[in-house]
Amino acid sequence: xxxxxxxxIVKLLKExxxxxxxxxxxxxxxxxxxxxxxxxxxxxALLALSSEKKIRGFTLDSEDEKRYEIYTKSHPHFxxxxxxxxxxxxxxxxxxxxxxxxxxxxxxxxxxxxxxxxICNECLRKKVKKIVKDNDV
Amino acid sequence: xxxxxxxxIVKLLKExxxxxxxxxxxxxxxxxxxxxxxxxxxxxALLALSSEKKIRGFTLDSEDEKRYEIYTKSHPHFxxxxxxxxxxxxxxxxxxxxxxxxxxxxxxxxxxxxxxxxICNECLRKKVKKIVKDNDV
DNA sequence: ATTTGTGCAAATCCTTTGCAGATAA
DNA sequence: TTATCTGCAAAGGATTTGCACAAAT
Numbered sequence: 283x284x285x286x287x288x289x290x291i292v293k294l295l296k297e298x299x300x301x302x303x304x305x306x307x308x309x310x311x312x313x314x315x316x317x318x319x320x321x322x323x324x325x326x327a328l329l330a331l332s333s334e335k336k337i338r339g340f341t342l343d344s345e346d347e348k349r350y351e352i353y354t355k356s357h358p359h360f361x362x363x364x365x366x367x368x369x370x371x372x373x374x375x376x377x378x379x380x381x382x383x384x385x386x387x388x389x390x391x392x393x394x395x396x397x398x399x400x401i402c403n404e405c406l407r408k409k410v411k412k413i414v415k416d417n418d419v
Numbered sequence: 420x421x422x423x424x425x426x427x428i429v430k431l432l433k434e435x436x437x438x439x440x441x442x443x444x445x446x447x448x449x450x451x452x453x454x455x456x457x458x459x460x461x462x463x464a465l466l467a468l469s470s471e472k473k474i475r476g477f478t479l480d481s482e483d484e485k486r487y488e489i490y491t492k493s494h495p496h497f498x499x500x501x502x503x504x505x506x507x508x509x510x511x512x513x514x515x516x517x518x519x520x521x522x523x524x525x526x527x528x529x530x531x532x533x534x535x536x537x538i539c540n541e542c543l544r545k546k547v548k549k550i551v552k553d554n555d556v
Numbered sequence: 557a558t559t560t561g562t563g564c565a566a567a568t569c570c571t572t573t574g575c576a577g578a579t580a581a
Numbered sequence: 582t583t584a585t586c587t588g589c590a591a592a593g594g595a596t597t598t599g600c601a602c603a604a605a606t
Contacts, residue, residue, distance in 0.1 A: 287562080305596080318562090322562085322564075323563070326562085326597085341478055348595085373520060375515070375519070389537055391536070396531065399531070402525075406526070456588085458571095459572080460586080462572070484571095
């Protein structure tokens with residue numbers, strides 16, 4: 283392997299837990315250390331790593347680019363509708379209502395994807411600050 | 420309006436609750452009654468209807484085409500990993516764990532998207548039938 | 557020598573847009 | 582007339598693929 287795109291991607295994702303970059307963002311980050319890196323090589327590496335279950339690709343509703351994260355126990359995500367950031371939610375509610383759904387529908391549930399949308403604590407803080415300032419509280 | 424693509428789409432979606440067609444499938448269905456219908460007209464109508472909140476477009480993880488449904492109270496979906504069908508889950512668990520997530524993270528939750536993946540009751544029935552037959556039970 | 561990884565360009569696939577003509581108000 | 586809707590073709594944007602060459606085994 284010439285420069286090991288796959289290894290670089292895994293390293294990058296491990297270095298920043300809670301970070302959910304798109305292929306393009308990953309490409310931008312790697313291009314620094316790997317001059318001449320091709321976009322398609324990143325895609326190919328992402329495909330390979332996904333099928334090896336080293337990483338997980340996921341699409342958030344209303345987005346058109348896939349995001350990637352290190353493969354771990356599947357967990358919910360939270361997307362801030364103000365700043366766009368995506369957070370991991372580290373609460374184990376993944377098989378939420380599994381039994382209820384199974385009994386109610388007769389289907390068998392094997393996995394659940396949950397995404398919360400709202401305002402993240404950081405944007406919330408900014409909003410509050412602004413209100414306090416504007417109203418001279 | 421020449422032939423009312425928007426009205427046709429709403430009609431089509433209302434006729435079949437639990438049906439989550441993609442733009443292409445909607446186009447195929449309408450083309451019958453509307454010869455000469457352009458693909459782009461369907462897309463434009465879907466965009467308009469979505470922003471009017473008459474319909475809702477959503478993307479399921481690992482799919483690359485948007486699906487559409489009549490706009491109703493947001494609810495979970497179930498996708499069968501065998502046959503690919505997408506079902507509505509009519510159990511009110513949408514703001515599932517809202518408070519828990521808010522307290523735990525400090526974010527404010529405004530909406531939740533939940534998708535279950537597994538084997539639907541119909542595929543399950545077929546599997547069971549096959550097993551019964553193969554084993555001459 | 558054989559397999560695997562990579563860069564580059566071209567091709568796909570889904571979706572959006574520009575524009576001119578048709579329709580409705 | 583004025584605003585809206587349409588069809589058609591072209592453009593966009595993300596992802597995939599073919600191919601020849603480079604690198605590793």
